[in-house]
Amino acid sequence: MTAPRDDILANIRRSLGVSGAEAPRRANVATRLENAPRGLIPARGQLGPAARVAMFKEQAKRAQASVTQVARPQDVPAEIARFLRDRNLPATVRIGADARLTAMPWSETALEVSAGRSDGGDPNAVSHAFGGVAESGTLALVSGPDNPTTLNFLPDNHIVIVSAVDVAGDYETIWQRLREQTGKGAMPRTVNLITGPSRSADIEQTLLLGAHGPRTLHIIIVGEPQPSGG
């Protein structure tokens, strides 16, 4: 009996009427994987830096996230303290090892900060996004000790920091930036594209927030986008 793998590949080739060795087919595949051609990019997100950030905000709010903007990284802890106080939430946050987060002046607030992954007992978590996507108000988060994936899903309230300069128009720009970090053809263990807080409409198509993941998603945009190209 042949191994399932070889059997399946042989079946596919028989159905397609190919041997698998044809040079033009192999070239088609190699070229596509190497060049990764961009498809059709919606015009919606193709804006100058300021308009792009404005669209990101608008789209994220449409997906039921709340969004604010602060001028500098050192303003972030105070903004988080305000957000939690306004919503009557506990003044504690869980963060990863991201230097952009650990360098913030947490001690200037009354927030209790703990570090590491979540085991489900943390009401609030703070992550730093790799970037944002304006066309759909989506955040891109990358796994690792800096921003553990459990922080994105277990806490009730997820607060995500994104630098204004990292807000792209489209997903393709995010992939290009990732490749510059990880090399072409490699990926971080997990990339989470997050658009709004968790929800379900499984009971009578009634849309409810807070299914299994965070009930609220609060986005803090830091700084201004580079003033270039409009």
Add this chain to the structure above:
Amino acid sequence: MTVHTTSPQFKENAHEALRDAPLQKALNNMRSGFIERRALAAAELPEFERLRDSARDIKKHTLQHLDLYLEAYEKKVKAAGGYVQFCRTPAEANAAVLSICKARGARIVTKGKSMISEEMGLNEALIAQGITPVETDLGEYIIQLRGEIPSHIIAPAVHLNKEQVEADFRRVHTHLPKDRVLTEPTQLLTEARAVLRERFLAADVGITGANFLIAETGTSIIVTNEGNGDLTQTLPKVHIVLASLEKLVPTLEDVSQLLRVLARSATGQDMSVYTTFSTGPRRPGDVDGPEEYHVILLDNGRSAMLGGEFEDMLRCIRCGACMNHCPVYHAVGGHAYGWVYPGPMGAVLTPSLIGVDKAGHLPNASTFCGRCEAVCPVRIPLPKMMRHWREREFARHLTPAAFRSGLRLWAFFAKRPALYKFATRIGMGVLGLAGKRSGRFKSLPLAGGWTDFRDMPAPQGRTFQARWAKEKRAR
């Protein structure tokens, strides 16, 4: 086939469904919402129609080179420290999952939503080995409590009303106070969240499906709104991905094109809440994530569909738009179809996977209104393929004798145009006169299947052919 099928009894199923009052109430709920939301999302994106072309072309290209993309994908998964197992049949796939679970001594397995798992009948296979599968998608959880299969590929419990869910929760969650209030969907959701949170944290293995697999990077992708799939795959020590061969796409750029049409077609969202890209297990330095990452790649008849008249069906990205827009699905719901995949996509796919002898009724359950093809994000010619199945069914003499003789009678007239014109004119005249007073028939001889559920309108004016000839002359 491990999954029990009632597809051969489609007609009986459909009759029962039409008389099922709670089902009809639930279906009434879903008829307009999905359609309106998709239409709005499509209208808001000027490039939507061209993105559908792009999505179709990407899938076509991938299927034409599927052997090579599978090899490239497998290489990348291994390079990232993951494992890939090719499985020809559901039995092989179940055995592969069980052997991974046993190696880890798994007792509780959490599951994200996976239609491949339904195809495999995996839950039964796990239970038989003393392993407890826990469905974590809210809809899947509800139907698991009821011992049912999904009635919709993205809204598995769409056939239920909240009162039914309340009764199930009270029956199963016996550790909670009896006097708690569970009348609103939000109370039901809160209860399910709390119950399932404990299961997420206790699970030994997490099993998810995959919306896409990326050859360029060896990545699997899940798309969810609840976040259940992410908790399923992040918390346990082992993550198993169940996918069928046709989930492959070449690159991150290609999957971005498909994502732009997927959520819009499914729920009318620009993007679903969580689109998660997973590549291999935990990396050095990681403080969370699975220690093992396995991909089970199921064929189950798909390799034989390539190169034939049903190849286009393999483009399907499982958005559910075809069933959301289908008048037959709206009337009878998903369970009547009798197997894993309902609606128009199921009517084409099910005969391919379990045989036209068992599922021959499904391609006949269509009015050929064409709405499914009109909304399909990858432009699958669903009505054309249902026609192919009808032809095969006829050629294999699987259709009933009365139907065949009726068709033969029709063919006799259709081959003789003058006689056909004459006979239809007489027939219409008679029916028109007989139904003149009320304009409709409450019952008709030989047409009880129609008039039991709705009136037959009485014909008015002249035949289609007569009008056609007249209007042609007038031009």
